[in-house]
Amino acid sequence: MSYDTQLPQHPAPVAAMRNGLGTAALILGIIGAVSGLIPLFFWMAGVLGLIALILGLVGRGRAKRGEANNKGMALTGALLGLAAMILSVVGAVITFTAVNDVVNEIDKAAKETAPKTPGKDSGKGGSGKGGDSSKDTPLAAGDSSVYDDDLKVTVSEATPYTPSEFAIGHTKGNKAYQVTVTIENGGKKKFDSTLTTLTARAGADGKDAEEITDEKVGEGFSGALLPGKKATATYAFDAPADAKDLSVEVSPGFAYDGSQWELKVG
Template sequence: MSDFTQQPQNQHGSHQPYPGPYGGAPAPQPQPVRNGLGTAALVLGVIGALAGVIPLLFWVAGVLGVLALILGLSGRGRAKRGEAANKGVATAGAVLGLVAMILSVVGAVIVFKAASDVVEEVDKALDSASTAPKDPSTAESGAPAAEETPDGKPLAAGDASVYDDDLQVSVSAPKPVEAGEYAIGHTEGNKVYEVSIVVENGGKKAFASDSLAVSARAGAEGATAEEIFDGDTYGKGFTGTVLPGKKATVKYAFDAPADAKTLTVEVTPGFDYNPTQWELTL
């Protein structure tokens, strides 16, 4: 018997080696690279950041920012596991998503603040529209006395015009005075009359008197009575603020024709107030 085992021969008579004890292992297959999440995050982040620049699109920026942040973080996770090759793109998308979210918050604050300001201005306008003179007879106790006058008729000297915010305006009886040497507004042959205008703040808010306007007409023809400007005596007008419970008095002088029998003084406390007239006997 031979000391070795004869190997099998193939059909050509050559020896064929035995196969090894284990079969050959197959080569590993590469994992598919999925870059879609990172790319989508970048696109959504760019659009969201651009939308965030426009305050009115804050909600668009917020939604896109959240999506970009989620997709960007998911894309980074895939890149770390070797399932994607665009880690930088995914990171940029996540960062832009965060920026879009921040801009959406800023835009929301701007929009809501602007809306609040508009509502406040509308409320002020509505309040101003309702600020009209009250019937003088409805003045509160302690206010300057006022006679009952028909609607549309001017008030008399000493009567008070009381507004809805409890601002009270009154005009004194006219007093003839001499015009100074350097008075402006006086015409030779005319007469000068002084009136005192009193503003009393009976409301709860300070009254800014700088916008108070005064004008006058004289005689039956209603000719304009020029206001007299005479140094520190006449022409300074109302200035400053009248606090609640306080009053301010300013003297005005007007130039009227010598034969004028009446002086009509009109006072408008401010842009939000209706004018009131007083017909004064000269």
């Protein structure tokens, strides 16, 4: 008797599905798309979106070849990656535009608050408003300093002054001199003349000349000066008896550079 011996047949092993790329594409695509909704995170959205797009396309290719069974997930991840990249571009435009606007505003504010530079005007019919030499060379009596905003400051010659018996700032044995300062607002905005200050030096040693205050001088400027208007104030300074010149510096305010006049006395 013969017997046919048949060995048991084992089923062929089934290859494991390689779904990792599709899953990673979906996760990165979601994170990238959400990041793209915030303009400041445009860089993150761009990077994650690009990676998600690549992984999604590769994962979709695997699904077509039968190596993965999450074709829909991979395709969704790729589409989300593409959306994240588009949002990245939009966010970058919004961010850079906002930064540029802020920089422009800062530059504008800096220009408005920058010290205004004086130029030289002869004050005797001249109309010059520039000249770098005027910054280093003192003006003479009657000359005017014209600023960038067309504010014009003029200082007269120094004339002898007799302080009253109640004057403050005068030392016995010294001589007193008075100057008249005229401010003309040639600009388009009102000017606050209250912040105008004067300082003076006298003699060969250039010692500070103290300002004299009495019932006639020392009040200075006050109030706003409208466009096209001018104001005048008289100041007096105490100088050594042997002084031959009086240097007067006028600063119209914190936003202005001071201008200097060299006046002959004695």
